Amino acid sequence: RLRDGKRHNRLTLGRERWNSFQLGEGDDLGWLGYFIGKSVKLHRLDIQYLPEDDGGEQQMHAFSDGIARNQSIQKVVIDNVSNNGFAAIARALGNLSHLEELVFKWKFNGGLNVNGCSALGTLLESGVSKLKTLQLSSNGIDDAGVVAFAHGLRSIGPSLKVLALSGNSIGSEGLSALVAGLANCTSLERLHLSYNGGFSSAAAGLRSLSDWLQREALNLDELRLRDCDINDEGLQALAGTVNHCKDLDLSSNQSITASGLRYLSASLQSENCCLENLYLGWMDTVNGGAEVLARGLVGNKVLRRLHLRIEGQDDIEIPPAGWDAFSKALCDTSTINNTYLSNHTIQELYYWDNNDYDADNEEGFNLDEDERVVQYLQLNKEHPQHAARCKILMNHTHLDMTPLLQWELKCLPLAVGWFEKAQPCTTLSIDELGPDYEGQVLEESEEAFQSRVLAALFEFVRGMTEKVLERRDELALVAAYDDKIAMAAMVEEESDRKITQLEEENKRLRGIMKLMRNALDKALEE
Secondary structure (H helix, E strand, C coil): CCCCCCCCCEEEEECCCCCCEECCCCCCHHHHHHHHHHCCCCCEEEECCCCCCCCHHHHHHHHHHHHCCCCCCCEEEEECCCHHHHHHHHHHHCCCCCCCEEEEECCCCCCCCHHHHHHHHHHHHCCCCCCCEEECCCCCCEHHHHHHHHHHHHHHHHHCCEEECCCCECEHHHHHHHHHHHHHCCCCCEEECCCCCEHHHCHHHHHHHHHHHHHCCCCECEEECCCCCCCHHHHHHHHHHHHCECEEECCCCCCCCHHHHHHHHHHHCCCCCCCCEEECCCCCCCCCHHHHHHHHHCCCCCCCEEECCCCCCCCCCCCHHHHHHHHHHHCCCCCHHHHHCCCCCCCECCCCCCCCCCCCCCCCCCCCCCHHHHHHHHHHHHCCCCHHHHHHHHHCCCCCCHHHHHHHHHHHHHHHHHHHHHHHHHCCEECCCCHHHCEECCCCCHHHHHHHHHHHHHHHHHHHHHHHHHHHHHHHHHHHHHHHHHHHHHHHHHHHHHHHHHHHHHHHHHHHHHHHHHHHHHHHHC
């Protein structure tokens, strides 16, 4: 099929009969590599076995030389090939100009040792410039292995989107080397590091990871750090990642306490937080953890799911104080303004399996939920555009309009518009797992709602009347002062007129005195 150019998108090489091409000892790998190299339809190559008998090295080189000529392969999966076998074909993979995804699986063949990792590093440096996905999970890679290949990541640069290293033995040194190698991978979207149990003393490496994300202003879609033995110090180093990640998994890091969660909670309240999904299963929610996380929801406008329970986890225990804290975060009923400023975006606090609820025998997942929290979460999920108004109407029967009076009639259209937008709340319903939480959001008729509207608007208009009267008194007082000022002005004008008259009379009298003095002088001369 490869020779004749027939459509053959995927080829699996192995020694099992179900493989698309079954290999055996003595097979001519050179011809196989030749036809793979000539194919223009092949997009995926899975290598699950390569013979390494006498003469195998020469066969491997011939096989590699053939593969190196292919210009159509986009994905290569290497499964349980020995480290020597991988090293032999690594140089060929570097010539695959269309290679976008590279997957390694050494779970049953001793893992990827330092020599294999060195070969990988050389491969990455060789110019696989279009590589988008590199999957190295469950290959037994330790710190020395990461150091051996991490330098090659710099050569991939912005093309790399996904890097998976879960299920290995990476510690602090390996994590620091990995972050240094990712310096040029500024388009990375998913980084999977779960089930690496050596992060208990990797605070420096975790801090370098957080600093790198912030320095490069990256926004990861996923950061997986499940069951990595991260403690409070490590979480403090990681807290800033919530500003650069949409999906963060910290589940099963059971060394984290409420003290460590405080750093995470503070970051959730940041205006720059972009986290939408946070997984914290198998965490301590009893000794203050739930209350700390609830405080982090206050002011957060992006987080949709906070999973305190994950798949496979039995029960979680949240004390009454924890439920009260979550209820207050979702709907602070102390004032209307605080209700408005509550969290209206969080939709889930735990993961549900399909078998978690059994309506007949009530068996399965046991969670002593708070009905208020369940209702608020479902309201946020089903009716996010109405959540704030519904919560206000649910918890404040009297809507005090007094604060609006300072803006006088300017706020009346806004008040009327608010009630118009809130009217659909009377007909909304929410559904929750189990029959106890099905029903109307507001348990009042439309007539009762209209009565509340009229009462509020009447209070507003009545308050405006008092304002008008107060303004009238102010205007009367101003008018009285204006009259006094006008009268004082008239008095001053009259005084000026009289002074002018006196000055003119004085001038006239002086003229008369001058004439009489002149007449007297003339009489004396005669």
